[in-house]
Amino acid sequence: MEAMLEHHDGIALFTICRPEKRNAINFAVMEALEEAMEQAAADRQVKVFAITGAGSEAFCSGGDLSEFGHLRGTEARQMLMRMGELLYRLLTFPKPTVALVNGTAMGGGCELATACDFRFAKEGSRIGFVQGRLGITTGWGGASMLFAKLPYGRALDLLLRAEPMTAEAMEACGWIDAILSAERWHEQWRERLAPYAARSLSVLQAYKAAAGEKWRTTWFREQFFAEIARCAELWGSDEHEQALRPFLRKN
Numbered sequence: 001m002e003a004m005l006e007h008h009d010g011i012a013l014f015t016i017c018r019p020e021k022r023n024a025i026n027f028a029v030m031e032a033l034e035e036a037m038e039q040a041a042a043d044r045q046v047k048v049f050a051i052t053g054a055g056s057e058a059f060c061s062g063g064d065l066s067e068f069g070h071l072r073g074t075e076a077r078q079m080l081m082r083m084g085e086l087l088y089r090l091l092t093f094p095k096p097t098v099a100l101v102n103g104t105a106m107g108g109g110c111e112l113a114t115a116c117d118f119r120f121a122k123e124g125s126r127i128g129f130v131q132g133r134l135g136i137t138t139g140w141g142g143a144s145m146l147f148a149k150l151p152y153g154r155a156l157d158l159l160l161r162a163e164p165m166t167a168e169a170m171e172a173c174g175w176i177d178a179i180l181s182a183e184r185w186h187e188q189w190r191e192r193l194a195p196y197a198a199r200s201l202s203v204l205q206a207y208k209a210a211a212g213e214k215w216r217t218t219w220f221r222e223q224f225f226a227e228i229a230r231c232a233e234l235w236g237s238d239e240h241e242q243a244l245r246p247f248l249r250k251n
């Protein structure tokens, strides 16, 4: 089982279940995420959609490089566009969404979290938009979302540094909404989400409809998918190939 969907008190919790790969996203996880979002959007008992990773090490290490590292040309572009579509759907989800960052988040794992309305991180988590060190850019629309959600200079700084940051630094730049205790992680995130889950569905959906306006403009959608197309071009570059070489040799 690559992922699972559970329900707790109005919260639908989607868990990526690949701790041995630091919860990297492969095609099976993409399919499971798509199904989970469809179910959670349609289910009137669900008030909040939350995403986390299995185990104690990682939230998500981004795209599965053992599965995607070999893709080239059209195949690479299709993979990036597919996940881009899913993150755009998450960004415009009709109910509040939360990334429960329970450990390391790297590359596309940071993009997955950025697509959510809120990001709560377990203390000690390391978070990095590391794509720039791999000879690529954010391939799932992450930069467009970052530029819209953070002050411009802070967003650009994260992308250009391309290095793992502490949870405290990510909170200071506005990416993390709250850092929660490792010992009381499960209890604390439930406490944080309870007030949202206590609102009526019609109120939640009305606010999300208002919030969604800015993502639904033609301008934003075009920028989002143009970013993905630019990453697809870089995916086949020598710089990316060289950066992946040690990883691909191992796998």
Ligand SMILES: CC[C@@H](C(=O)O)C(=O)SCCNC(=O)CCNC(=O)[C@H](O)C(C)(C)COP(=O)(O)OP(=O)(O)OC[C@H]1O[C@@H](n2cnc3c(N)ncnc32)[C@H](O)[C@@H]1OP(=O)(O)O
Binding pocket: 020, 021, 022, 024, 057, 058, 061, 062, 063, 064, 065, 066, 067, 068, 104, 106, 107, 108, 109, 111, 130, 131, 134, 137, 138, 139, 140
């Ligand atoms: C495709 C979209 C693109 C985007 O838009 O951003 C991407 O997401 S590209 C991928 C970007 N992600 C990364 O570059 C992260 C790579 N991984 C790491 O840096 C580290 O593994 C970690 C996430 C910081 C965790 O470090 P640590 O706790 O020390 O664990 P290990 O390094 O020993 O890893 C354990 C195990 O997991 C495998 N792994 C980790 N990340 C990935 C991944 N993204 N894809 C596939 N497999 C991954 C790693 O290879 C180890 O496997 P074994 O050696 O077989 O145990």
